Amino acid sequence: MMNEMVPSRFSLLAILFLMVLPQADFAQDKSASADTESPRFFGARRGALPKVKQAISQDESSLMPAYEALVKTADEALTAKPPTVTDKKRHPVTGDLNDYYTQAPYLWPDPSKSDGLPHLPKDGVINPESRDSDFADYSRGQQIGHLVESLALAYYLTGNESYAAHAARCLRVWFIDPETRMNPHLQYAQAVPGRNEGRYIGMIEAGGVVQAVDAAGLLDGSIHWKEEDRKALEIWITDFLDWFMNSEYGREEVQMRQNHGTMFDVRVVRMALALGQQDLAREKLESVKENRIALQIEPDGAQPMELRRTKSFNYSEMNLTGLTELAILGEWVGVDLWSYQTEDGRSVKRALEFLRPYVEVVPEGLPPRVWHYKQVVPYQPEIIAPAFRMGSIGYEDEEYEAIVSQFAGFRESSFQLTHPKNSF
Numbered sequence: 001m002m003n004e005m006v007p008s009r010f011s012l013l014a015i016l017f018l019m020v021l022p023q024a025d026f027a028q029d030k031s032a033s034a035d036t037e038s039p040r041f042f043g044a045r046r047g048a049l050p051k052v053k054q055a056i057s058q059d060e061s062s063l064m065p066a067y068e069a070l071v072k073t074a075d076e077a078l079t080a081k082p083p084t085v086t087d088k089k090r091h092p093v094t095g096d097l098n099d100y101y102t103q104a105p106y107l108w109p110d111p112s113k114s115d116g117l118p119h120l121p122k123d124g125v126i127n128p129e130s131r132d133s134d135f136a137d138y139s140r141g142q143q144i145g146h147l148v149e150s151l152a153l154a155y156y157l158t159g160n161e162s163y164a165a166h167a168a169r170c171l172r173v174w175f176i177d178p179e180t181r182m183n184p185h186l187q188y189a190q191a192v193p194g195r196n197e198g199r200y201i202g203m204i205e206a207g208g209v210v211q212a213v214d215a216a217g218l219l220d221g222s223i224h225w226k227e228e229d230r231k232a233l234e235i236w237i238t239d240f241l242d243w244f245m246n247s248e249y250g251r252e253e254v255q256m257r258q259n260h261g262t263m264f265d266v267r268v269v270r271m272a273l274a275l276g277q278q279d280l281a282r283e284k285l286e287s288v289k290e291n292r293i294a295l296q297i298e299p300d301g302a303q304p305m306e307l308r309r310t311k312s313f314n315y316s317e318m319n320l321t322g323l324t325e326l327a328i329l330g331e332w333v334g335v336d337l338w339s340y341q342t343e344d345g346r347s348v349k350r351a352l353e354f355l356r357p358y359v360e361v362v363p364e365g366l367p368p369r370v371w372h373y374k375q376v377v378p379y380q381p382e383i384i385a386p387a388f389r390m391g392s393i394g395y396e397d398e399e400y401e402a403i404v405s406q407f408a409g410f411r412e413s414s415f416q417l418t419h420p421k422n423s424f
Contacts, residue, residue, distance in 0.1 A: 039156055040217030042273040044418035046331045052417050053157050066416035074154035074163050077147050082173040083140040084180040090135050093188050093197045101188040102138045103130040117194025124310030124376045144174050145211030152218035164222035171216055175236045184240035200249035204260055210267045213237050214274050241271045257295050258305035259315055262322035269329050278333050285335040288326050299345040301354025312373035317384045320351050324390035338394040352391045359384050360403045382407040386415050393422060
């Protein structure tokens with residue numbers, strides 16, 4: 001598919017030559033023009049969104065289910081009240097409603113104690129109290145990311161300013177307005193009643209806010225997102241990134257040798273790129289080779305720190321998705337994580353291959369592969385579709401794309417728009 005109109009001065013011979021060229025492959029498009037056209041949004045593959053926008057204008061059939069689902073979601077989001085941490089009724093620690101607060105999800109009251117304190121662990125089993133919106137911000141923290149990304153992506157693809165207006169409103173409420181903004185830290189995330197007021201592992205909950213501040217880059221050019229808004233948000237991101245990396249919590253979390261360490265790196269890289277700090281992003285991505293891939297993946301592709309959990313498939317998927325996302329992010333700054341491999345064979349590809357037999361369609365007549373590791377929630381192979389889509393991109397592997405195509409629901413995922421397959 002050609003992405004530019006052919007100038008009239010081209011000769012007929014040149015036009016015919018261009019018409020027989022194969023479809024452009026995203027993985028091969030490293031041109032400066034692709035970067036120039038790309039919006040400042042790093043939750044999408046480098047250079048992908050301009051091509052997706054053009055393809056949608058031409059009713060590209062493989063993208064329309066996801067595009068239509070996105071527009072429907074964005075239309076529904078227009079009626080949603082902007083969430084804020086100050087929506088909670090109380091803060092159990094500081095009393096300051098602007099401080100983000102949650103309780104550890106896998107900790108439950110001690111039945112042998114009248115007050116239930118301190119809470120005791122049940123790995124993999126969520127205590128519904130930890131999701132109580134009267135005092136816990138977890139659902140709001142996830143909602144802000146989903147709302148802003150859906151609205152901002154819909155704005156970029158449609159040009160509808162109503163989407164940008166509401167996305168901007170949500171961003172101001174959560175990050176900028178003094179009365180409702182979240183203080184830029186997660187000091188009180190995943191507290192354990194009777195034991196502590198917050199924990200460094202609560203930093204895993206940063207996903208929603210990082211998703212939102214990154215998606216703000218899609219609003220560039222909108223009449224509803226002004227320069228003073230952008231600068232105010234950059235101040236918040238700068239403060240949050242400083243706390244994220246340099247606080248006592250951050251110094252602990254970065255050392256984690258499982259999904260917490262991986263997701264820490266993802267969030268640092270996305271914030272660094274959103275701030276234009278490419279050197280920091282590049283440095284963090286280079287460290288992924290020895291600090292994550294070499295330490296977290298076995299030569300056979302197993303992720304032992306995830307396999308020992310009570311939701312071993314979910315955690316293996318989460319960490320692998322984080323690693324493939326880091327590899328995709330590496331394309332923005334020239335760091336190749338796809339081809340990195342230790343001397344004994346540890347690599348992202350090996351981790352994909354380890355999980356592959358458990359998610360691909362089994363040939364007729366053969367028994368399905370059984371997941372023998374502990375899994376206290378239903379086994380759902382479709383959650384791994386994003387990881388294999390990114391793997392199909394990074395390794396140009398059609399067999400990985402065949403795995404993705406098994407999951408009908410994934411056709412409507414906005415991931416199809418931000419990480420489209422190499423050709424369509």
